[in-house]
Amino acid sequence: MDFHVANVWVHVVAGAFALAVGLIPLLSAKGGSIHRRGGRAFVWLGAIVLSTALVGIVFYDPPAPLIAASAAAGYQYLSSLRALQLKGHGPGLIDATLAAAGLAACAALYVYMGPGTSSWTPAIGYSTIGYVAFVALYDLSRHAWSQVWRTHVRPIDHGLKMTGAYFAMMSAGVGNIFRDMQPWSQVGPSIIGLLVILLLAAAYSVNRRRAAAL
Numbered sequence: 108m109d110f111h112v113a114n115v116w117v118h119v120v121a122g123a124f125a126l127a128v129g130l131i132p133l134l135s136a137k138g139g140s141i142h143r144r145g146g147r148a149f150v151w152l153g154a155i156v157l158s159t160a161l162v163g164i165v166f167y168d169p170p171a172p173l174i175a176a177s178a179a180a181g182y183q184y185l186s187s188l189r190a191l192q193l194k195g196h197g198p199g200l201i202d203a204t205l206a207a208a209g210l211a212a213c214a215a216l217y218v219y220m221g222p223g224t225s226s227w228t229p230a231i232g233y234s235t236i237g238y239v240a241f242v243a244l245y246d247l248s249r250h251a252w253s254q255v256w257r258t259h260v261r262p263i264d265h266g267l268k269m270t271g272a273y274f275a276m277m278s279a280g281v282g283n284i285f286r287d288m289q290p291w292s293q294v295g296p297s298i299i300g301l302l303v304i305l306l307l308a309a310a311y312s313v314n315r316r317r318a319a320a321l
Contacts, residue, residue, distance in 0.1 A: 117159050118160060119280075121152050122152075122156045122276060125152035128149050129152075160177040178235070179235050179238060182212075183242060184269070186246055187264075187272060189201065191265050198253060210240055234294075
């Protein structure tokens, strides 16, 4: 078994476990012991998935839309972890650098996208990098409203981004396995993920308003 095949197998197996384990923090009570333990397991598995994806991108030649899906998962994964570390202060130089790197990656992928293939259409890649660029621009904007972000948004920032990373992994995995069903095999998980993110954000907003009214 050569290095590339071994890397693919590690990536696939870790990804399958990550998608299974990721349901624990997604569905459990936020802040509870089950949520924290499941979240830690997902973070470690996610690190393996993204590391092996990076190896494939650097040393091999995957389709550009698949690289875009990996970028979406990777950026939200890292930014989500940073949100946890910003409990005592607002975003700083590290966060600005991460957002700038994300935007640079989006620009490079936009140039590199090319005509695509029958199973990896440019439309998938363009929509994915557009989403990543939106999140990165949001991250940059936090510096202008740091105090408001820390008080009202930071508690949900981590959860929404890690949810986005989870469904980006699902999108890449399902899209890669069921290529004959493209673009829906990749677009479908992305749409579901966006709906879940919107529902979580709406629930958080409603709960904050109820708490303030008490």
